[in-house]
Amino acid sequence: MIAxxxxxxxxxxxxxxxxxxxxxxxxxxxxxxxxxEAERIIFPGVGAAGTAMFDLMRxxxxxxxxxxxxxxxxxxxxxxxxxxxMDRSEENQTxxxxxIKGEVLRFPENLSEPGGRKLKVPHMGWxxxxxxxxxxxxxxxxxxxxxxxxxxxxxxxxxxxxxxGETLYxxxxxxxxxxxxxxxxxxxxxxxGRPGLRLLSNFCMWDGKDHA
Amino acid sequence: xxxxxxxxxxxxxxxxxxKGIKFKGxxxxxxxxxxxxxxxxxxxxxxxxxxxxxxYERRDIMIETVRKVAERIFIxxxxxxxxxxxxxxxLVLLAGAEKVSINSSAIRDPGLIAKGAAAFGxxxxxxxxxxxxxxxxxxxxxxxxxxxxxxRTFTGLDALAWAKEAERLGAGEICLxxxxxxxxxxxxxxxxxxxxxxxxxxxxxxxxxxxxxxHIHDVFTEGKADAALIASITHYGTHTIKEIKSxxxxxxxxxxxxx
Numbered sequence: 008m009i010a011x012x013x014x015x016x017x018x019x020x021x022x023x024x025x026x027x028x029x030x031x032x033x034x035x036x037x038x039x040x041x042x043x044e045a046e047r048i049i050f051p052g053v054g055a056a057g058t059a060m061f062d063l064m065r066x067x068x069x070x071x072x073x074x075x076x077x078x079x080x081x082x083x084x085x086x087x088x089x090x091x092x093m094d095r096s097e098e099n100q101t102x103x104x105x106x107i108k109g110e111v112l113r114f115p116e117n118l119s120e121p122g123g124r125k126l127k128v129p130h131m132g133w134x135x136x137x138x139x140x141x142x143x144x145x146x147x148x149x150x151x152x153x154x155x156x157x158x159x160x161x162x163x164x165x166x167x168x169x170x171x172g173e174t175l176y177x178x179x180x181x182x183x184x185x186x187x188x189x190x191x192x193x194x195x196x197x198x199x200g201r202p203g204l205r206l207l208s209n210f211c212m213w214d215g216k217d218h219a
Numbered sequence: 220x221x222x223x224x225x226x227x228x229x230x231x232x233x234x235x236x237x238k239g240i241k242f243k244g245x246x247x248x249x250x251x252x253x254x255x256x257x258x259x260x261x262x263x264x265x266x267x268x269x270x271x272x273x274x275y276e277r278r279d280i281m282i283e284t285v286r287k288v289a290e291r292i293f294i295x296x297x298x299x300x301x302x303x304x305x306x307x308x309x310l311v312l313l314a315g316a317e318k319v320s321i322n323s324s325a326i327r328d329p330g331l332i333a334k335g336a337a338a339f340g341x342x343x344x345x346x347x348x349x350x351x352x353x354x355x356x357x358x359x360x361x362x363x364x365x366x367x368x369x370x371r372t373f374t375g376l377d378a379l380a381w382a383k384e385a386e387r388l389g390a391g392e393i394c395l396x397x398x399x400x401x402x403x404x405x406x407x408x409x410x411x412x413x414x415x416x417x418x419x420x421x422x423x424x425x426x427x428x429x430x431x432x433x434h435i436h437d438v439f440t441e442g443k444a445d446a447a448l449i450a451s452i453t454h455y456g457t458h459t460i461k462e463i464k465s466x467x468x469x470x471x472x473x474x475x476x477x478x
Contacts, residue, residue: 020289020313020315021289021315021317024289024290024315025293027290028290028291028293053340053342054340120220124443125420127420127421127422127445128420129341129342129391130221131221131342131391131392131422132221132222132224132264132422132445132446133221133222133224133264133475134220134221134222149477151476151477152477152478153222153475153477155294155295157342175220176220176221197293198293198294198295198317199293199294200259200293200294200478201293201478202477202478203293204293
């Protein structure tokens with residue numbers, strides 16, 4: 008069973024619908040016990056880091072996630088979920104889970120594209136991901152594929168070994184992170200058409216081992 | 220960098236597309252779910268559904284349509300038309316839409332934008348604007364006035380001021396429709412689009428007037444739009460999304476070419 012962690016942070020049914028389309032059963036849950044029993048875990052989220060961490064701690068899902076990570080269960084972070092796995096976030100000055108070293112930063116106000124036009128924040132829409140090396144979760148995905156993003160903050164991993172994918176929006180930023188059995192994507196695979204579905208499908212079959 | 224988005228717009232009444240949409244094979248498709256699936260496969264970046272169901276009591280039909288669409292397509296889509304309360308928004312979003320679009324209800328009650336943004340996040344709230352060109356005046360300094368009821372009623376609101384106010388209240392995106400250009404197929408209202416798109420820091424979807432591929436090119440370059448709403452240009456088989464995107468790609472505009 009795939010557990011989709013529910014901490015009141017957004018529309019989780021879209022992730023569940025995408026998994027159902029792929030023929031995968033999943034359960035939306037806020038029970039720490041169920042998360043620890045699950046075969047694999049999806050950790051989504053839309054909203055603010057401060058509230059999300061507060062809710063995770065209230066439901067004891069913070070320790071459940073850290074435990075599940077330690078036990079080698081495959082975990083996929085999505086959007087805010089990806090930011091929450093870092094040490095801390097600039098958003099509401101929040102201390103996060105610390106599964107990956109580094110800080111979550113806000114896009115600077117004065118971003119501009121090469122032509123000089125000012126870029127809008129949030130970064131919203133379709134953008135490419137430059138995948139740095141082979142990884143089972145990106146297996147069979149065309150490098151030209153684009154993914155759907157909606158965010159104002161992005162993770163800044165301290166160790167480049169955690170950087171799996173990079174995206175350009177005025178500046179290059181880490182759009183995919185990994186650390187052993189964890190992969191975390193800043194975009195929404197459940198809203199990214201076929202490449203997104205392929206990523207979810209790959210995740211569902213992943214043994215959690217990084218063969219790099 | 221972000222791709223410019225191509226967004227087909229589908230008008231739905233009582234769970235059916237209002238115009239039977241004809242393709243090159245001359246097949247009429249009246250089912251919004253099939254149509255959404257078709258555009259998803261064709262490479263649309265997003266979809267907009269506009270519910271013109273007259274009766275408020277029959278809105279549950281639209282919710283059912285949204286649910287079925289969400290089970291079949293995995294790109295963002297928004298739903299507009301008849302959304303008057305936070306509860307209306309909640310039903311549409313829970314059924315699987317990524318965004319809701321509010322138009323005249325936001326003019327009547329600007330607080331609805333703030334309430335929606337607080338409940339679901341700004342990214343879920345699109346402000347629909349119907350705009351008509353007027354003589355610039357003290358009341359309407361931009362020379363563009365907000366209209367409602369399909370353009371029949373002038374509101375006395377300046378379009379530029381309203382766009383900025385909506386952004387301040389928490390709208391995450393603007394769908395900007397020129398009533399003057401709408402239905403003409405003579406091109407988008409470029410001046411209006413550029414005015415609004417360069418004055419707010421949220422994405423602007425240009426709407427109204429697309430009849431040729433060049434019009435879409437122009438609204439991205441001259442109009443500075445972030446996305447283009449299209450209807451008849453693809454609904455009646457004049458062009459496919461792929462043709463539109465290939466044209467834009469060749470002209471150096473970044474669009475999503477792989478799907």
